[in-house]
Amino acid sequence: MAVRQTxxxxxxxxxxxxxxxxxxxxxxxxxxxISLPGMLYMCLVRSPYAHARIKSIDTSAALQAPGVKxxxxxxxxxxxxxxxxPTMANDQQMVLATGKVLFQxxxxxxxxxxxxxxxxxAAQLVYxxxxxxxxxxxxxxxxxxxxxxxxxDREQKSNLIxxxxxxxxxxxxxxxxxxxxVVKQDVRFPRVHPSPLEPxxxxxxxxxxxxxxTWYVTSQAPHAxxxxxxxxxxxxxxxxxxxxxxxxxxxGNKVPVYPGYVCAIVASLKLGKPVKWIETRTENTxxxxxARDYHMTAEIAAEEDGRVLALRxxxxxxxxxxxxxxxxxxxxxxxxxxxxxxxxxKEAFVEVDGVYTNKAPGGxxxxxxxxxxxxxxxxxxxxxxxxxxxxxxPAELRRRNFIRKEQFPYKSxxxxxYDSGDYEKTLALALEKIGYEQLRKEQAExxxxxxxxxxxxxxxxxxxGAGPSHxxxxxxxxxxxxxxxxxxxxxxxxARLGVRHQGQGHETTFAQIIAEELGLSTDDVxxxxxxxxxxxxxxxxxxxRSTPTAGGAAALCARRIREKAKKIAAHLLEVGEDDVVFDxxxxxxxxxxxxxVTMKDIAxxxxxxxxxxxxxxxxxxxxxxxxxxxxxxxxYIAVVDIDKGTGAVKVRRFLAVDDCGTVIxxxxxxxxxxxxxxxxxxxxxxxxxxxxEDGNCLATNWMDxxxxxxxxxxxxxxxxxxxxxxxxxxxxxxVGESPNVGSPAAFVNAVVDAxxxxxxxxxxxxxxxxxxxxxxxxxxxxx
Amino acid sequence: xxxxxxxxxxxxxxxxxxxKLLVYYLxxxxxxxxxxxxxxxxxxxxxxxxLDGKAVKSCTVxxxxxxxxxxxTVEGLERxxxxxxxxxxxxxxxxxxxxxxxxxxxxxxxxxxxxxxHPSEEEIRRGISGNLCRCTxxxxxVKAIRSAAVKxxxxxxxxxxxxxxxxxxxx
Numbered sequence: 013m014a015v016r017q018t019x020x021x022x023x024x025x026x027x028x029x030x031x032x033x034x035x036x037x038x039x040x041x042x043x044x045x046i047s048l049p050g051m052l053y054m055c056l057v058r059s060p061y062a063h064a065r066i067k068s069i070d071t072s073a074a075l076q077a078p079g080v081k082x083x084x085x086x087x088x089x090x091x092x093x094x095x096x097x098p099t100m101a102n103d104q105q106m107v108l109a110t111g112k113v114l115f116q117x118x119x120x121x122x123x124x125x126x127x128x129x130x131x132x133x134a135a136q137l138v139y140x141x142x143x144x145x146x147x148x149x150x151x152x153x154x155x156x157x158x159x160x161x162x163x164x165d166r167e168q169k170s171n172l173i174x175x176x177x178x179x180x181x182x183x184x185x186x187x188x189x190x191x192x193x194v195v196k197q198d199v200r201f202p203r204v205h206p207s208p209l210e211p212x213x214x215x216x217x218x219x220x221x222x223x224x225x226t227w228y229v230t231s232q233a234p235h236a237x238x239x240x241x242x243x244x245x246x247x248x249x250x251x252x253x254x255x256x257x258x259x260x261x262x263x264g265n266k267v268p269v270y271p272g273y274v275c276a277i278v279a280s281l282k283l284g285k286p287v288k289w290i291e292t293r294t295e296n297t298x299x300x301x302x303a304r305d306y307h308m309t310a311e312i313a314a315e316e317d318g319r320v321l322a323l324r325x326x327x328x329x330x331x332x333x334x335x336x337x338x339x340x341x342x343x344x345x346x347x348x349x350x351x352x353x354x355x356x357x358k359e360a361f362v363e364v365d366g367v368y369t370n371k372a373p374g375g376x377x378x379x380x381x382x383x384x385x386x387x388x389x390x391x392x393x394x395x396x397x398x399x400x401x402x403x404x405x406p407a408e409l410r411r412r413n414f415i416r417k418e419q420f421p422y423k424s425x426x427x428x429x430y431d432s433g434d435y436e437k438t439l440a441l442a443l444e445k446i447g448y449e450q451l452r453k454e455q456a457e458x459x460x461x462x463x464x465x466x467x468x469x470x471x472x473x474x475x476x477g478a479g480p481s482h483x484x485x486x487x488x489x490x491x492x493x494x495x496x497x498x499x500x501x502x503x504x505x506x507a508r509l510g511v512r513h514q515g516q517g518h519e520t521t522f523a524q525i526i527a528e529e530l531g532l533s534t535d536d537v538x539x540x541x542x543x544x545x546x547x548x549x550x551x552x553x554x555x556x557r558s559t560p561t562a563g564g565a566a567a568l569c570a571r572r573i574r575e576k577a578k579k580i581a582a583h584l585l586e587v588g589e590d591d592v593v594f595d596x597x598x599x600x601x602x603x604x605x606x607x608x609v610t611m612k613d614i615a616x617x618x619x620x621x622x623x624x625x626x627x628x629x630x631x632x633x634x635x636x637x638x639x640x641x642x643x644x645x646x647x648y649i650a651v652v653d654i655d656k657g658t659g660a661v662k663v664r665r666f667l668a669v670d671d672c673g674t675v676i677x678x679x680x681x682x683x684x685x686x687x688x689x690x691x692x693x694x695x696x697x698x699x700x701x702x703x704x705e706d707g708n709c710l711a712t713n714w715m716d717x718x719x720x721x722x723x724x725x726x727x728x729x730x731x732x733x734x735x736x737x738x739x740x741x742x743x744x745x746x747v748g749e750s751p752n753v754g755s756p757a758a759f760v761n762a763v764v765d766a767x768x769x770x771x772x773x774x775x776x777x778x779x780x781x782x783x784x785x786x787x788x789x790x791x792x793x794x795x
Numbered sequence: 796x797x798x799x800x801x802x803x804x805x806x807x808x809x810x811x812x813x814x815k816l817l818v819y820y821l822x823x824x825x826x827x828x829x830x831x832x833x834x835x836x837x838x839x840x841x842x843x844x845x846l847d848g849k850a851v852k853s854c855t856v857x858x859x860x861x862x863x864x865x866x867x868t869v870e871g872l873e874r875x876x877x878x879x880x881x882x883x884x885x886x887x888x889x890x891x892x893x894x895x896x897x898x899x900x901x902x903x904x905x906x907x908x909x910x911x912x913h914p915s916e917e918e919i920r921r922g923i924s925g926n927l928c929r930c931t932x933x934x935x936x937v938k939a940i941r942s943a944a945v946k947x948x949x950x951x952x953x954x955x956x957x958x959x960x961x962x963x964x965x966x
Contacts, residue, residue: 028886035894036882038829038869042895045828128819129812209833209841209895209929260831260895261929293834515893515930683889686932714838714927722920722933 062707210260233552303378392757466766477560503612510550659785688751803871840926
């Protein structure tokens with residue numbers, strides 16, 4: 013089993029996590045665990061209305077309440093030119109509402125007091141007079157010509173945020189005109205929420221003597237946050253230190269900048285004291301970055317044998333009141349064009365309309381690369397619709413349409429270049445391992461007895477590693493990532509990276525990469541992230557980008573050190589540099605294995621005995637701009653039984669075969685797969701954030717936004733194939749989001765498969781028992 | 796109100812507001828920040844501690860209700876610098892990722908093993924069903940608790956093994 017870390021050549025081994033000892037001892041340092049001398053506490057006042065004009069705000073009673081130091085309103089911020097802030101998607105968002113509110117729970121005022129309780133008490137005393145306005149919750153209605161215009165601040169007087177498209181429209185239409193088979197399906201991916209266990213929060217600590225702002229924040233992207241902060245506040249970047257301490261889960265929820273952050277900073281600037289703000293669970297669920305909320309229509313043109321020709325997709329994307337989606341600015345919703353998935357479509361045409369509604373803003377990449385989850389779900393769902401239409405087994409239909417391994421690098425019809433993959437092999441392994449043929453026989457027998465059993469397949473292709481500067485940026489900043497490695501005289505290493513983990517195990521996996529490259533053990537390497545004063549600039553951890561980007565930077569940075577080490581080794585071995593070989597453990601003279609020096613010998617020499625003219629020391633920095641994205645894939649199979657009496661779906665088996673390229677730490681990869689599958693399961697069966705027609709959010713905490721427990725969650729079976737990325741320094745592709753991207757379709761396909769004898773072609777998520785129960789009753793199935 | 800509480804073997808006398816929740820008393824007044832707040836609605840269990848030996852969610856207990864009681868938090872699991880077998884098992888079985896739910900999971904697991912030293916998988920899942928985790932998918936947490944149960948059983952069986960070796964087993 014795990015835990016021991018001392019061995020050399022650690023890559024590919026289940027090294028025990030270096031971060032665990034502090035967590036299992038209760039010694040983690042999460043945001044709310046930090047307390048600074050003289051610290052004040054902030055609480056936000058939020059709107060009860062989804063759309064209303066603010067007639068007046070009376071803060072006088074709150075200001076007189078015990079312990080209260082300051083109350084901030086939108087008008088106060090406007091006087092400082094801080095009433096609005098930029099979003100990651102080049103929109104602007106109100107920090108505190110001025111004029112009107114645009115969604116329920118929108119931030120209206122901030123109260124700062126000596127204690128948390130005093131701030132909460134005083135927030136109750138802020139009196140806001142509202143005049144309700146017509147509410148728009150349906151994104152289709154929002155696009156109608158008589159819909160109220162929600163964003164009066166925008167030049168464009170409509171609720172359309174953007175229209176985006178990819179692929180060749182004419183060529184696609186042509187194929188559809190002549191196709192023997194066309195299937196069409198409307199599919200909704202509900203509004204869901206990443207819901208990390210630790211809510212968001214920050215402590216702003218402005219030192220009026222030095223002019224320096226230290227900002228502790230639950231951040232997945234501390235450097236990007238510092239830049240945004242600098243742009244918003246006018247404080248110079250080198251006077252802002254962003255520290256992201258241990259983060260209790262992110263899943264995309266801790267990428268955006270939230271109004272509460274800005275308010276806490278303003279309060280600290282005004283008061284000259286540290287100000288802490290920690291969200292409640294309700295604030296997290298109702299006002300911070302939600303995900304998905306796509307209304308999609310897909311059509312596939314195919315041959316009679318099910319071979320696909322073209323794909324046509326139209327989508328309405330509900331982004332809420334402000335476009336705070338975490339999309340690279342070059343193409344809003346761009347990764348939705350991965351919608352052709354694992355299949356060799358000749359042509360495709362994809363359109364997405366982003367729409368404003370009276371809902372909380374967001375559209376974050378929840379364990380997903382900027383909309384790849386919606387895309388993977390749609391294509392995997394609609395491939396099943398096609399399979400049923402042409403009467404071909406869904407596994408066989410997929411096999412007929414896969415991009416063949418010899419076609420890589422594969423140029424997709426919407427313009428992506430897939431790096432590598434072997435889809436047939438992965439599906440074959442999954443089918444064999446689950447005993448597919450036997451399961452189909454069992455299903456046939458059960459069907460004959462009137463029982464409802466379903467088998468669902470999802471053979472998805474992912475796209476991760478955001479990335480390459482030719483395609484990706486956030487607010488214009490290229491999405492490279494970075495590593496800085498220092499080898500100290502005794503061969504002990506501190507490595508600092510521009511990403512920031514939230515449970516992914518970076519302290520272990522990046523130590524493994526670096527130790528492998530340098531011939532050290534992971535014990536010799538400490539990985540630090542999350543402090544902008546010490547770490548090199550990087551774009552953060554989300555969208556499974558850390559291993560493809562920062563992992564590449566770590567390997568290449570270590571290799572840069574190894575190049576210098578080789579020169580020192582030649583000097584110590586008294587041979588020419590060309591005669592030195594590195595075998596992964598030490599450097600030796602060619603043909604003389606007995607004459608070996610280790611990295612520890614070299615490290616000491618780097619500070620005591622370098623060749624004449626060489627700069628002492630042994631450290632390097634590397635900014636890695638990946639040449640391409642990476643394309644992990646997987647074959648997932650779900651087996652479900654449906655209770656005819658209750659409509660309850662039991663997931664009897666679930667097998668995930670993933671291919672994420674080179675595996676750094678199998679234990680950690682498996683853990684990531686388990687976690688992602690659980691979130692995918694939750695999305696398929698339990699989660700949705702609905703709104704009533706007045707814009708009231710109907711899932712505001714974990715009593716009505718369901719998170720699965722150990723009793724709900726199925727057991728996971730896992731396996732893998734390995735198709736290394738040809739362009740990544742160690743061949744790794746990234747895995748964290750794959751199970752969340754690939755699994756919802758497998759679950760839904762299984763349920764639809766179980767109900768197929770009734771003529772059911774599709775069910776929208778979440779598949780609550782009552783939804784299935786209703787379908788059963790509609791079809792006369794009563795028990 | 797004045798309260799007297801024994802926490803992890805140490806007695807504290809404090810003056811607390813009647814409305815103060817036990818979790819904030821532990822975290823803010825005693826500096827025991829291992830116990831976390833995750834949800835405010837008693838849903839997530841990140842704040843689970845033992846109150847007189849029983850697992851409770853400390854966000855649903857007032858500090859004053861703990862007056863005269865014995866409280867054990869995650870910081871109390873370690874004895875004389877030695878990790879509890881449950882803690883090592885979580886490490887070995889990769890029973891955590893972000894670590895935020897971990898203290899609550901450990902305390903629920905500990906409470907379960909106190910009352911049921913040989914739980915089945917189903918009993919373990921039921922035992923931690925009040926604790927939510929967003930990262931691990933529960934399988935490894937279940938494995939960890941099961942592994943700890945085996946280790947604890949082995950450890951408690953050791954003395955009797957010695958007895959057996961001397962030829963006077965009472966089994």
